[in-house]
Amino acid sequence: MASLERRTALPAPDLGSGSGAPARGRAAPHEFRLAQLPVYFLLLLGAVVSFTPFFYMISTSLMTLGETINRRLLPATPQWVNYQRAWTEADFALYFRNSVVITAVVIMGVLITCTLAGYAFARIEFPGREAIFMVLLSTLMIPGTVTFIPNFLMVRGDVIPWGSWINKLPALTVPFLSTAFIIFLFRQFFAGIPDELWDAARIDGAGHLRFLTAVVIPMSRPVMMTAALLTFVHTWNEFLWPLLVTTTPTWRPLGIGLYSFISEAGPETQLLMAGAVITILPIMVVYFFTQKQFTEGIATSGLKG
């Protein structure tokens, strides 16, 4: 199921090899010139605007209640206890665990189903292959606004009688266990693997599954990483769907926990901001360490949100 926030995949202009790194030719590399001062000024301005909400969030999360009301810029002494309170009193420990479990299950599922499907669409001949692929791809154009109502009935067990999944793990994971976009991504990559490798494996008596696990997957680490990252961001940031299917805290993920906190926390802004930091932090850490792959993966995938 496409998430509501995900922007429909469209034919992206060919962004091909352009990684966005400045090409050779203009000024000498990293040579600071006075004429570039306005450039730096504008870039810094952009960076400040980009970062201000984060600064505000972190700074407020470390304040006392009094400081949040009197609007200090920085806390006098950092109140780390806010995090402890958010973690225990406001149940963020539970929400965090839920988010981690949900995201891990979805990433595993997506990698397994999409690797298999991507491989079959790229390298196994069977009748109806192209047609099935096109039908799957067409789901990328369907907005989450359309699918969420029927899917709600689906996970309640109204359509297929498998019992209600509301407030249970499957409601938050099963609909997301495969997405056409990642299949598309894998198919592109797997199709580029030389046929000679397959012929050699064949001679050694390997079947498709052996070839896939022993040769193709080890070769495909970068694209797998990109797929895992994209799935991670989408699942972690999902909002509308978990809002619908979690009415109790049992399997409520961080985003919904934070949202319910907005209405309940009242004036305790510092706790809210600590909660926001807890929600954002894992994404930031992953982003920080896989920045290049992350940015380029998303930039070339032609997907938004």
Place this chain on the structure above:
Amino acid sequence: MSARVVPERQRVARRTRREWLTGYAFVAPAVIVIGIFGLFPILYALYMSLYSWRVRKGPFIGMENYLRTVGDVRGAAAFFGGLLLVLVAHWLWTDAFRGGRRGTRLALQAAGALVLLGAGVSAALGWRLMRLHGDRAFLQGLVRTVFYGFGSVPVQIVLALVLASLLYQRIRGHEFFRMLYFLPYVTPAVAGAAVFRAIFSPRRDFLANTVLSWLHIPPQRWLFETKPVTEILFGGLLERLGIHASFSGFWAGPSLALVTIIVFGIWTYTGYNAVIFLAGLGNIPRELYEAAAIDGANGPQQFRFITVPLLSPVTFYLTVLGFIGTFQAFTQIYVMRQVAVRDAVDTASVVIFDTFYKRNNWSLAAAQSVVLFAIILILTLYQSRFFGRSALRG
């Protein structure tokens, strides 16, 4: 792009069948999941929309939900027909440039312009008819979605283009800036929106109002403000001139509350767009700039006559993607809306959610979502038509 084909060899029939079965087994898990949760819902949404369905399924009522949503059949036909005519106009126009004698070319261009005009008139008239009897909340939501799109997408694009072309110069800290700009995009929208709620607090000494006070502008109520921005910007001035203008209707523009949410949208997506632009910039051949420099073109001229035209496919892509995104935007609006402003910020997807969740009218919500889907589909058609590529580069 065509998939690599397994080299054709002589195979016994049994072996081929085995191969087929392997193929089907490999795609089965994905097909089942996507089939149930991605494809089937479309059919089921259509099915639901034909019934009276408030939590429980009621009697079959045919097109009544659609009639309630769009108000007037002829109006809806004129509106959607108008949107589709834009495609015809574009086809005539581009065809005109595909050779032919000068006379025919001129005729085709004129026809294209005429069709475009007709498309506009048809869509506008259709819309007026729809407004008379249609579902007010939903249609008003569409208007707000259009505000949201026109308020955020062009600004995002322009800012992103500026940032990208600045970043593209050889500068120190390229990676650092790129990382910072991209940060808002990967931030969970709930968390970002929660912070914006605090920054744009109506209280005097919170961040947004503090910045205004530096500029000697009185504090605003931001997310709590239902007055249209035009009234806030020009109302006082006109009052002083002795003109009592009434600020209502479409041309008064969005409320300040919606504009605040638009600011959030700009903050989120500018960096993303900049990264895509950077990738596009990397694809422009260096030689063009060198040749232009030899011919004496300066920086701004190079930007105007090389960068902008060669980036136009990327720009168009980001624009359509941005608009489709605004038609689906939900989280930030849902989180940032204040009870006090009632429906002032509810865009179409929020209205659909409320029809489902609050009004409990599931079939009406389904019908509304189908109408919204039709609009998004037309936007997608624009994209593939103007791009001249198959819709799904499969």
